[in-house]
Amino acid sequence: MQQGSDIHQRIARISAHLNPPTNHLQVEGSCNIWRADCRAKGGSPGFKVAILGAAGGIGQPLAMLMKMNPLVSVLHLYDVVNSPGVTSDISHMDTGAVVRGFLGQQQLEDALTGMDLVIIPAGVPRKPGMTRDDLFNINAGIVKTLCEGIAKCCPNAIVNVISNPVNSTVPIAAEVFKKAGTFDPKRLLGVTMLDVVRANTFVAEVLGLDPREVNVPVVGGHAGVTILPLLSQVKPPCSFTQEEIEYLTSRIQNGGTEVVEAKAGAGSATLSMAYAAVKFADACLRGLRGDAGVVECAFVSSQARLLYVTELPFFASKVRLGRNGVEEIYALGPLNSHERVGLEKAKKELASSIEKGVSFVGK
Numbered sequence: 001m002q003q004g005s006d007i008h009q010r011i012a013r014i015s016a017h018l019n020p021p022t023n024h025l026q027v028e029g030s031c032n033i034w035r036a037d038c039r040a041k042g043g044s045p046g047f048k049v050a051i052l053g054a055a056g057g058i059g060q061p062l063a064m065l066m067k068m069n070p071l072v073s074v075l076h077l078y079d080v081v082n083s084p085g086v087t088s089d090i091s092h093m094d095t096g097a098v099v100r101g102f103l104g105q106q107q108l109e110d111a112l113t114g115m116d117l118v119i120i121p122a123g124v125p126r127k128p129g130m131t132r133d134d135l136f137n138i139n140a141g142i143v144k145t146l147c148e149g150i151a152k153c154c155p156n157a158i159v160n161v162i163s164n165p166v167n168s169t170v171p172i173a174a175e176v177f178k179k180a181g182t183f184d185p186k187r188l189l190g191v192t193m194l195d196v197v198r199a200n201t202f203v204a205e206v207l208g209l210d211p212r213e214v215n216v217p218v219v220g221g222h223a224g225v226t227i228l229p230l231l232s233q234v235k236p237p238c239s240f241t242q243e244e245i246e247y248l249t250s251r252i253q254n255g256g257t258e259v260v261e262a263k264a265g266a267g268s269a270t271l272s273m274a275y276a277a278v279k280f281a282d283a284c285l286r287g288l289r290g291d292a293g294v295v296e297c298a299f300v301s302s303q304a305r306l307l308y309v310t311e312l313p314f315f316a317s318k319v320r321l322g323r324n325g326v327e328e329i330y331a332l333g334p335l336n337s338h339e340r341v342g343l344e345k346a347k348k349e350l351a352s353s354i355e356k357g358v359s360f361v362g363k
């Protein structure tokens with residue numbers, strides 16, 4: 001008898017959640033709803049994370065991997081299409097995070113309110129023959145609108161920008177936040193982790209090592225010659241022939257194009273990108289939690305820590321992540337002559353990509 005009334009109470013609670021009194025679409029499996037209810041009472045530790053563009057090629061595996069991350073307690077999945085299906089699917093995974101879906105511009109604010117970390121993979125990908133800059137006309141407007149929402153609803157969130165061209169979309173985000181009076185250079189990070197992931201893989205292949213043991217700093221930006229692997233600073237320490245340096249530099253700089261061509265019109269890197277994005281997001285969350293010694297490469301504002309690695313306002317370099325986002329930017333360290341030449345080429349292209357992003361918002 002007692003057991004029967006418990007079940008009825010549980011069903012009543014579940015159906016109350018299935019018809020939520022809010023105006024936003026809450027796409028959750030019934031078990032998750034019940035667990036969400038318990039969580040509200042018990043209080044589960046963890047961070048609130050939103051993915052904007054969650055139904056896309058990167059967004060879906062990224063959402064799946066973030067649902068598996070024990071540091072995440074709430075996962076908001078926002079897109080302009082298909083987010084209900086992705087949310088329903090992912091919400092059945094028996095991991096801790098509670099998943100909620102949000103569909104369309106009118107639900108952007110609900111998706112963002114209260115978030116600790118916002119990851120942005122929204123926007124169109126390249127097709128063969130295109131540069132990342134060819135995506136500017138469409139993706140600039142998408143990133144601008146999403147960042148306006150962030151400035152309004154979660155101005156203190158850490159923001160991870162994946163949408164290309166990163167060398168311009170990060171400056172766009174910064175300008176939007178400046179206009180709104182919410183810009184904190186420590187909290188805005190362009191995701192260049194895929195370049196590091198590729199560099200680790202390709203260098204490990206050449207050295208005959210396990211890629212998990214290899215760490216290659218990749219600095220500059222995220223497009224062509226702006227992707228500058230520092231092969232003289234590889235860990236564990238090693239040396240390369242000139243031929244290996246040229247092969248590795250070219251393969252790392254063209255890794256994205258290699259995938260775009262192999263996919264032959266069906267998009268760009270999605271699975272390795274989702275892996276890299278989760279690796280980076282996890283580092284940001286460990287930093288927020290207060291872990292010591294969290295160091296990754298990212299494309300950040302040079303104002304983030306009063307250290308101008310170069311004279312440019314944005315640059316990718318090794319950064320230490322902490323409770324406030326970017327706690328420290330590391331200097332480039334000693335470069336060899338090949339890297340010094342590469343740095344000059346990278347800076348030239350970066351300067352114009354950054355300026356293009358800044359002036360887009362100024363218009």
Ligand SMILES: NC(=O)c1ccc[n+]([C@@H]2O[C@H](COP(=O)([O-])OP(=O)(O)OC[C@H]3O[C@@H](n4cnc5c(N)ncnc54)[C@H](O)[C@@H]3O)[C@@H](O)[C@H]2O)c1
Pocket residue numbers: 052053054055056057058059078079080081121122123124125126135139142145146161162163164165166191192193194195222267268269270273
């Ligand atoms: N930083 C990197 O290293 C890196 C790596 C790979 C891809 N990318 C970039 O990531 C972006 C996404 O790539 P993808 O393969 O996932 O593309 P995709 O087309 O598969 O997915 C993009 C998603 O964004 C959504 N979207 C479009 N406009 C939106 C808006 N206004 N608000 C919210 N969502 C919106 C789409 O509906 C779609 O679901 C591209 O710009 C691509 O170039 C960056």
Ligand SMILES: O=C(O)C[C@H](O)C(=O)O
Pocket residue numbers: 125126132164194222255256257259260268269
């Ligand atoms: O190459 C692309 O267009 C996508 C991404 O920037 C990548 O490096 O894979």
